[in-house]
Amino acid sequence: xxxxxxxxxxxxxxxxxxxxxxxxxxxxxxxxxxxxxxxxxxxxxxxxxxxxxxxxxxxxxxxxxxxxxxxxxxxxxxxxxxxxxxxxxxxxxxxxxxxxxxxxxxxxxxxxxxxxxxxxxxxxxxxxxxxxxxxxxxxxxxxxxxxxxxxxxxxxxxxxxxxx
Numbered sequence: 001x002x003x004x005x006x007x008x009x010x011x012x013x014x015x016x017x018x019x020x021x022x023x024x025x026x027x028x029x030x031x032x033x034x035x036x037x038x039x040x041x042x043x044x045x046x047x048x049x050x051x052x053x054x055x056x057x058x059x060x061x062x063x064x065x066x067x068x069x070x071x072x073x074x075x076x077x078x079x080x081x082x083x084x085x086x087x088x089x090x091x092x093x094x095x096x097x098x099x100x101x102x103x104x105x106x107x108x109x110x111x112x113x114x115x116x117x118x119x120x121x122x123x124x125x126x127x128x129x130x131x132x133x134x135x136x137x138x139x140x141x142x143x144x145x146x147x148x149x150x151x152x153x154x155x156x157x158x159x160x161x162x163x164x
Contacts, residue, residue, distance in 0.1 A: 006038040009152045014048045016159035025096035026052035027065050027086040029103040034148045050096045065089030076112035077103055080120045080131045087124035099124040100155050102147045106140045117143050121151035123158045
């Protein structure tokens with residue numbers, strides 16, 4: 001997978017969201033802004049993309065995105081429910097129709113008892129949220145790239161699906 005591959009998926013996502021009249025917002029942890037970067041690489045992204053939040057530190061997931069502090073304290077940041085809450089939070093706080101979120105462990109070391117490659121991505125709309133949990137292989141860069149691809153594809157599935 002290359003950056004060009006990501007931009008191609010991002011282009012499809014933005015087109016599908018645009019056809020539905022949706023706007024998009026992104027909450028990122030392990031991807032550190034790479035999802036937003038892939039989206040803004042597409043000319044005309046500003047018609048759909050509202051913005052993004054990089055909440056790398058766990059406490060920022062609560063303060064910036066509204067993730068429940070008790071959830072974070074009990075399970076840590078590497079959790080499917082945290083990904084879901086991040087997607088809902090960025091959607092609400094940035095006023096978007098579709099919220100995307102990434103959280104996980106890029107490596108090289110584990111975090112909160114989870115090995116590198118543990119990734120959770122989520123998308124949220126007014127109708128609810130979908131989470132996809134992954135175990136990606138490769139080095140830090142490959143895990144991050146795989147997480148970007150996974151959340152863009154999950155969002156594309158949501159945006160290209162039947163009208164709500």
